[in-house]
Amino acid sequence: MMSEAILSALPDRPATKPRPRLPPGLRRLVSPVVILLLWQAASDLGLISSRLVAPPSAIARSFVELVASGELQHNLLVSLARVGAGLGIAVVAGTALALVAGLSRRGEEIVDAPLQMVRTMPHLALVPLFILWFGIGETPKIALVALGSAFPIYLNLFAGIRGVDPRLVEAATVLGLSRGELIRHVILPGALPSALVGLRYALGVAWLSLVVGEQINATAGIGFMMMDAREFLRTDIIIVGLLVYAVLGLAADQLVRWVERRALSWRPVLLRGTA
Template sequence: MSRAVLVEAPRPTIAAPAAAEETPAQRPSRRWRRAVSPVVLVVAWEAAARTGLLPAEKLPAPADVVAAGWRLTQEGTLGVHLADSVTRAAIGMLIGGVLALALGAAAGLLRLGDDLVDPPVQMARMLPHLGLVPLLIIWVGIGEELKITLVALGAFFPIYFNTYAGIRDIDERLVEAARTCGLGAAARLRHVILPGALPSIFLGLRLAIGAAWLSLVVGEQVNAQTGIGFLMMEARDFSQTDVVLLGLLIYALLGLASDLGLRIVERRVLTWRRGLRAT
């Protein structure tokens, strides 16, 4: 008597749905969608100012702020102040960024660097650098050196700590595998360590941009003769609220433009990285 052999059919596997790729046709619509909330806020602000809900001497309408900017542009003063602010920010970012990258790499790669560099930096980061203004005035005076030093300090710490963390977070097995394959120290640094640390370095740069502009706001309010901060302080003395708001708007736009430019560079440099996309 033959026995029937039951063979269990293989269960069909259900593939996980792939993340929907954003097509080029969808990107413009997404950019427009992101602009909806700022536009709504500006329109609400304008309506509230025009109807008297917001007092003009406290918070002028956006149209008045734009008109003040156009007036200063025609007078030629806004361009001078803007150029000086951008120059100070660029010099301070360059000094603080180069120093932070060098010290962060030394502390992350070398045991001696970690022992000598990281402890004093960890101690210094507990001090609010904007609280050092009185001491910096004694050290470097109240001229351009003070403003550039504040920007450099604001940019230094985010870049240093993210460079240090980016290097230390690299999987040591990757470095050992590269050494086993015959890569020398320079080749390991170029092909393993640098690509692994770049995402953290870019994050530090983005944080440093915000800290640099914040530091510049404070620095340009100390014995400055030019700059957006000086323009705002002068407008405060004459109760020109629209010019004060214009200065804040310019700082915000400069920070946004800097961050956007860095994002573009990051996207092109880190083409191999694919992060989670919002659905």
């Protein structure tokens, strides 16, 4: 009773107009824009040396100049070709090895142990051996990308095959499906989500491997462009290269997510809200 009397004696709050709110997409851009403005201001005030980190304005100018001269497009196409070749080899090799190990106990005993031993080695440390084996041409760069990208594909597809619901396999067997039909219609579709996750991880490793690979006597590529800029202390061009790598990685990941939504349309509830 006492609390009700106190509340009734308090004056009502005046109605406030709802504040205008930015769309979610624009709200996500607020903090990056603020960081860029602070970065530019710190560079203009001399708090950040331009020799160590170029200001955003200089980076933007260098980007425009590289695009206008065609240098960026040329190096980008070279890097994309290397990643495409290495990733293609990794997908074929990783998928084949995962099928051998995942569909057969004997295959697992033969394949899995050597792969696990090689996987624990830092593949980027194999650059000297790759140069000794393959020379200093395109082969070691592509091989480095392929080696690093194959393991995420193998591990995730292997786990996906072994994670298929045994009840589905039993039901397919009761329906009279042959082993080939069982693999094609039950096991592979059930392992597809894990395989696409492995592909997303492989894309990230591929770009990381390419950064190192393009330091092996390269004459073109985004990594070569960055290494050449380092010799002249052009931090603006180095950061442009890093941003290109970041955008390419994000674009590749979004592409796989799009494929995932299309290929796994039979799982609309699980995919809802993940895009």
